[in-house]
Amino acid sequence: MRTVMECMRDGIDEEIIGCAGEILRRGGLVAFPTETVYGLGANALDEKAAAKIYGAKGRPSDNPLIVHIADWDAIEKIAVDIPVEAKLLADAFWPGPLTMVLKKSDAVPLTTTGGLSTVAVRMPGHEVARALIRAGGGYIAAPSANTSGRPSPTKAVHVAEDMDGVIDMIIDGGDAEIGLESTIVDLTGDVPMILRPGYISQRMLSGVLGSVETDRALISDDSNIKPKAPGMKYRHYAPKADLFIIEGSERKVREKINMLVAEQMDAGRIVGVIGTDESFGCYHGGVIKSIGSRADEITIAQHLYSILREFDEMDVSAIYSESFDTPQMGQAIMNRLIKAAGHQIITV
Ligand code: TXA
Numbered sequence: 001m002r003t004v005m006e007c008m009r010d011g012i013d014e015e016i017i018g019c020a021g022e023i024l025r026r027g028g029l030v031a032f033p034t035e036t037v038y039g040l041g042a043n044a045l046d047e048k049a050a051a052k053i054y055g056a057k058g059r060p061s062d063n064p065l066i067v068h069i070a071d072w073d074a075i076e077k078i079a080v081d082i083p084v085e086a087k088l089l090a091d092a093f094w095p096g097p098l099t100m101v102l103k104k105s106d107a108v109p110l111t112t113t114g115g116l117s118t119v120a121v122r123m124p125g126h127e128v129a130r131a132l133i134r135a136g137g138g139y140i141a142a143p144s145a146n147t148s149g150r151p152s153p154t155k156a157v158h159v160a161e162d163m164d165g166v167i168d169m170i171i172d173g174g175d176a177e178i179g180l181e182s183t184i185v186d187l188t189g190d191v192p193m194i195l196r197p198g199y200i201s202q203r204m205l206s207g208v209l210g211s212v213e214t215d216r217a218l219i220s221d222d223s224n225i226k227p228k229a230p231g232m233k234y235r236h237y238a239p240k241a242d243l244f245i246i247e248g249s250e251r252k253v254r255e256k257i258n259m260l261v262a263e264q265m266d267a268g269r270i271v272g273v274i275g276t277d278e279s280f281g282c283y284h285g286g287v288i289k290s291i292g293s294r295a296d297e298i299t300i301a302q303h304l305y306s307i308l309r310e311f312d313e314m315d316v317s318a319i320y321s322e323s324f325d326t327p328q329m330g331q332a333i334m335n336r337l338i339k340a341a342g343h344q345i346i347t348v
């Protein structure tokens, strides 16, 4: 299959959107930008189209897809018994990086929801995404546009690395603004529950809803506790190199990383370091990359996946990373980083 690459970095191009919408309405696959990560879109209400997503990604069929909408009223076709909390959250955070799990209607095929009786719904903030959703019929299933097991794409070139020749079109809308997948909150239980942390923090959700809980599996080291979002149970992504997170006071972390790097280099190995704009100059060896600034935590979220992809292209045997427990996005950043590190944390 030939994959068409279209650029749409400066606002909506109606002609391209019309063409991409047509592909979606005919059951094809289009990757598109969102404010979190790039999505791999298909018509969510067309079982065959949704099934193609699993094939293109190599994704297990029990891992449900998020249905993307562009207008609040669209929700009534795909969800039933919509609680008042959903409207409150939509008013506060949509369009934006929040996904809500609701009871599904019969209009949504079980292929889309991985066999579940619930449906995850999100209205993305990126205007190209919303224009495409409308052009494509209003209901677009879109997981992150990576091959299963690779970091989510935050740039169109990442999508091309994984999906060129496999899907119909890629729309390049520039770098993803947030860089980590949306927060998922489940509204089908007694208390709203966060199934995946993201830019919209527990505190922001509590500000609107009062009490909000976090799925225990996300904060526990016990791997026997199954996460409630099926996708969170997969070790999303393991870098080719061994990744270690070094935690502790700023000075000790820098000393420890320098020591580990020196040891490895003495043994003739090439290693990587993930630091920040603030610490970058303090490291003495290895391939040193700055993930962003601690003064602007969104830059850290934005660069995490692309740095991991960059290290995969290089022949490093180990990567040592600082810990990024920043105030708002720290939980989301560390959730993804700890998974990538397979829980290898060195405390100093
Ligand atoms: O930011 C995002 O949400 C991106 C962009 C493209 O919108 N999409 C995304 O999709 O991250 P994906 O497929 O990579 O992750 C979806 C997650 C998975 O962990 C899945 O198990 C969970 O959402 N999920 C989907 N439907 C669910 C449901 N009904 N109940 C519980 N978890 C669900």
Ligand code: MG
Pocket: 143, 144, 152
């Ligand atoms: Mg994903």
